[in-house]
Amino acid sequence: MTNSPIQAVVFDWAGTMIDFGCRAPVVALREVFAEAGVEITEAEARADMGKAKRDHVRALLATPRIAGLWAKRYGAASTEVDVDRLHDAVEPRMRAAARDCATLIPGAAELAADLRARGVKIGSTTGYTRPMMADILPLAADQGYAPEVVVCAGETAQGRPSPLMMWKALVELGAWPARACVKVDDAVVGIGEGLEVGAWTVGLSASGNGVGLAADVLAGLSAEERAARIEASTQALRESGAHYVVESVADLGPVLAEIEARIMRGESPVGRR
Numbered sequence: 311m312t313n314s315p316i317q318a319v320v321f322d323w324a325g326t327m328i329d330f331g332c333r334a335p336v337v338a339l340r341e342v343f344a345e346a347g348v349e350i351t352e353a354e355a356r357a358d359m360g361k362a363k364r365d366h367v368r369a370l371l372a373t374p375r376i377a378g379l380w381a382k383r384y385g386a387a388s389t390e391v392d393v394d395r396l397h398d399a400v401e402p403r404m405r406a407a408a409r410d411c412a413t414l415i416p417g418a419a420e421l422a423a424d425l426r427a428r429g430v431k432i433g434s435t436t437g438y439t440r441p442m443m444a445d446i447l448p449l450a451a452d453q454g455y456a457p458e459v460v461v462c463a464g465e466t467a468q469g470r471p472s473p474l475m476m477w478k479a480l481v482e483l484g485a486w487p488a489r490a491c492v493k494v495d496d497a498v499v500g501i502g503e504g505l506e507v508g509a510w511t512v513g514l515s516a517s518g519n520g521v522g523l524a525a526d527v528l529a530g531l532s533a534e535e536r537a538a539r540i541e542a543s544t545q546a547l548r549e550s551g552a553h554y555v556v557e558s559v560a561d562l563g564p565v566l567a568e569i570e571a572r573i574m575r576g577e578s579p580v581g582r583r
Contacts (some may be wrong), residue, residue: 318491319431322434326496330517333411333522342399342400342403347371350370353413353511363401367397368376371393381432396549409445414450415560424563425566431458433476438462461475461482466478489578496517497519498550520544
């Protein structure tokens with residue numbers, strides 16, 4: 311088995327390698343906002359998915375409908391004190407929800423093992439904080455997935471879509487050049503992260519936030535509705551600039567083979583689609 315020309319693949323976590331449907335953050339955010347007296351919808355909770363959770367809370371509070379409800383409930387606009395309070399409440403809820411949603415997405419462990427056998431370094435970035443990841447990491451390892459590097463929200467000056475988390479991952483992996491690296495993510499901000507770094511980017515349309523359904527629920531839809539939901543998610547990822555879009559990590563093999571061929575030809579992902 312020959313070594314791959316891909317230097318590193320950096321994966322997201324929820325909706326990419328674990329938690330099909332990216333359910334955990336939605337559960338935690340909706341519970342915390344409800345306890346604060348402001349009900350948010352699932353669609354609102356998903357709108358900024360992939361951002362660091364503090365940035366996510368801040369974005370929710372800035373949404374016109376939610377801002378209006380907050381002002382009505384508290385008699386004033388939200389402040390950074392409210393952001394801090396909600397974030398601090400989200401963290402333990404996220405940890406519990408994430409622990410309950412830590413099942414690997416089918417194909418994740420097998421793909422990671424294949425990449426590692428071919429000399430590819432494996433890293434990860436996430437919008438979860440380190441405490442939110444505390445229970446996930448050993449659970450994922452028990453299922454056969456343990457990336458060499460995990461960069462969590464709050465460990466760089468800015469989160470996604472800035473490139474700082476992925477740069478940190480590549481530095482810690484010792485992987486370069488970025489044009490020989492790949493970012494895999496189900497969220498638009500994660501694709502932005504990879505593009506800013508100058509890596510190849512692959513969006514996952516069915517397993518993550520774009521569809522937002524557990525695997526069994528998605529499978530239970532009519533063929534037409536399933537296709538429509540996945541197509542809408544695919545379109546959003548393509549519009550964000552993803553070089554490739556597939557349904558889940560289980561479908562990555564042929565795409566990575568094509569990226570390998572393009573790297574071998576001396577192609578760069580910058581400016582390429």
